[in-house]
Amino acid sequence: MDAAPDARRTAVAVRDLRLALPEGGDRAYAVDGVSFDLVAGEILCLVGESGSGKSMCAHALMGLLPKAVRPAGGTIRLGDLDLAAQDEAGWRDTRGRRIAMIFQEPMTALNPLMRIGDQMAEMFEAHGLLTPRARRARVLALAEEVGLPEPGRIVRAYPHQLSGGQRQRAMIAMALALEPAILVADEPTTALDVTTQAQILGLIRALQARRNMAVLFITHDFGVVAEIADRVMVLRHGRVVEAGTAAAVLGRPQAAYTKALLAAVPSMDPPPRTPPGGLKAVEVAGLEKTYVTGGGWWRKPRRVEAARDVAFALHRGETLGLVGESGSGKSSVARLVMRLIEPDRGTVRLGDTDLTRLRGEALRRARSRIQMVFQDPFASLNPRRKVGRIIADGPMAHGVAEAEAMARARRLVDLVGLDAGALDRFPHEFSGGQRQRIGIARALALEPEVLVADEAVSALDVSVQAQVLALLEDLKQRLGLSMLFITHDLRVAAQICDRIAVMRRGEIVELKSAAGLFADPEHPYTRALLDAVPGRPRRAA
Template sequence: MDADTQRVAVAVRNLSLALPEGGDRANAVDGVSFDLVAGEILCLVGESGSGKSMCAHALMGLLPKAVRPVSGTIRLGETDLLAQDDAAWRDTRGRRIAMVFQEPMTALNPLMRIGDQMAEVFEAHGQLTPKERRARAVALAGEVGLPNPEQIVRSYPHQLSGGQRQRAMIAMALALEPAVLVADEPTTALDVTTQAQILKLIRDLQRRRNMAVLFITHDFGVVAEIADRVLVLRHGKVVEEGPASAVLGRPQAPYTRTLLSAVPTMDPPTRPPLSGPKAVEVVGLQKTYVTGGGLWRAKRRTAAARDVAFALHRGETLGLVGESGSGKSSVARLVMRLIEPDSGRVRLGDTDLTGLKGEALRQARSRIQMVFQDPFASLNPRRSVGRIIADGPVAHGVPLSEAMERARRLLGLVGLDEKALERFPHEFSGGQRQRIGIARALALEPEVLVADEAVSALDVSVQAQVLALLEDLKARLGLSMLFITHDLRVAAQICDRIAVMRQGEIVELKTASALFANPEHPYTRALLDAVPGRVRQAA
């Protein structure tokens, strides 16, 4: 689309946003200019810290207090957004420009029903009567494809799935029919099928309403799926801009080429078959969650594991993939004995974990450790990195001096300087925090690592570095790994075998190369077809 011949919805000119003193650079955004055109989707891409979310927050008047504009303009039609006071911003937000956030569970009010939150948008702008607001909320829920809108609007956020919560957020953003939609990583936390549905929804609504959409993402598969134009940011500066086909197919900037080369492909590398001793054996694992219920309502039963069985061989990486709610994270926690199975058996080498209790279980757990999805949430913000890593060995009787020396060695092993020992988690980037999480998991010298969505929140270049680190550590330390992910491209790159889970059952288990070359189960084929940016085969 030629911006010169189309109606410009937002014009950003020479925008610079200053960081507080002591930051890693002077400006979060440095001299950025672009046009956002009605009826187009502009994808803003770059690594964490590139300034893309700061651009989005500047458009919405939501910059942190410590970040301030020092030059440039942002014009929405004839309005200079940077010159608005708080009252003007309250009128602009929602009515002329709206935002969809990355994590709807934190953006939605957990104490309010979904319909009341939608109605609140109209109330804040003095529009419609209470009865009309309720009716409009139901209509919006139907427009964004939420099932049974009358029931959905009476539900609370925790009663909806991740995809349903994101649809509710989109409905709220579109309630007042704004000309511009800002979407900040709206599909990062979603599985591939839900992600595909949300991308299609945004594209359909954008075309139907002729909206301008600024879409923030680090996922080039999403860019290939949805973008009309692409703007690439690095250290707050624009390094490349152009039509999506040109930027993805013929990138000019070395940085863009580096980002694209880091994107995992759907082609698994050739791996020798593994059939040695079993590091973990799972037999007949069953787990059903029972929730809700009351005087007049039946309890809800959800099967997280139905007769799950598999073996993880020494030195192998076994992937567990599937949609949200498929049971893969529950199986990981059952294997770790973080939750108790209803029936079945988990063996760690020659040890039956299922029957262990107390001190015996605590000692056995040192042999199997977990790397969590969100390293910031799982690292104690009040402890230094050295103590975070050393605490596990100390709890198992290792003297503090020896544990700290082990922490020092592990930081070097995961590619961090020993000076990190005295620093705290908030002083590190997301990728660095994940390396700290890996070091902590290795501190007890385990035989097995369980990685639960360990790279899903990382941008592509950092993701590639962490995957390479895990591969290297596995080879050097003789580890076995149970790798949980909803990203099939990541699974293709790191897993020797892949088990596909659906509604608590393993529906297909093959080597990675066999699974991608010849998926047999319809559900597996549906997952592969939903990967964003993947070339679809004609039906």
């Protein structure tokens, strides 16, 4: 299937691309017979779940395929040049000059030991362009073009000194440095909060239109597709299942798989819920936490208020959402509630127990009543232990006999929808969604009263995300759990939360029912967050 509308304006033509996987796997090809055109002045979105082949298509366009993946057929034509047949010397000349890439995670793509300006200037140096003085001037101009604040300061900073959005803008500046005709963006906004995401999407769209670039934009977020795409191509298992204009694919999908993906996108309309009440599982009052960093002989220390007079109650059987931008304090509040960090002042009550007063063994026993599901299960699961032991370790640490702990692990893997064979496998043998189920099982192993879920579904595809959200809701009902759910995704919050607290700069600025918040947001910051959700119609001024 070909997604090309007009070959006369084609910047890159991909025909029958095949990328072979090592023998012995689940399938022979990572990409199997894919054809599409990148057209000047348009954005083509590649959509699909993890493993669909969309990132492999991007890496093939950049000559950055993993060693285990080998070209097995097809052509990638950039004018008269067949990119698929280039040697490394040819790629060095093509990359940056004619085709450039924005990576998903700028913190890992940027060199932590080099200043941002030096990394941007390196693009010109690698191609033998401009004098050192001209490079510095061009770096400042690029920083201004992508909207970096205080460009003179930013170009002297290191990556860790910038916010996520600023690092992504720096990556975009590097990609645009040599004015390429084609831009490849691989999930460039996945890890960003909604307002920063909206800014980056607007920036890419504006730069693309100004420079008349062809853009290949890879994403699994249909809200982003609705916001930015001119055309859409849906991949599954390395093959194209549907392609067409954004309006046609989103509004009148033909393939069953496309319909299933669209159906899995969380709605912004909260389902009807019974208002919470009754006993309080967690009560937070006057919680405050300030981080102090830096400082020295000539510099004042930097103070960041992560929590300022935070107060809320989580009722038994309720899901309370904490939403806000990166740096709003929501994850710090979660860790304060868990007593993973110490508050400066305030109280956290777990039922009748004041957690802030506990120390030592008493705190360790109380922690069994409140457990956390982390954002990245692959990072939080011990890669050297089998799943059964990962789940059983918690109960065993609290005095449960090994036989009983393993029996509990068997019950839990069944409860979260995995087969018993999962107990004897290692975390790397599972998909992202399956690993998150293991993380949930581990959190439930101590039979807690409260679950704290910190961005527990933000890294998952929409269909897997829907499955994990349904699992959490089912477990909450069956086990009588209360849940503190931290997320920057307002669509997810709408579907799972009974009430939502909006955080900004360490403060809760609005707290009401999910239905009330989405129907009638009161605080300007809440309205700004809702308006920034990609694909959502903008609110009238």
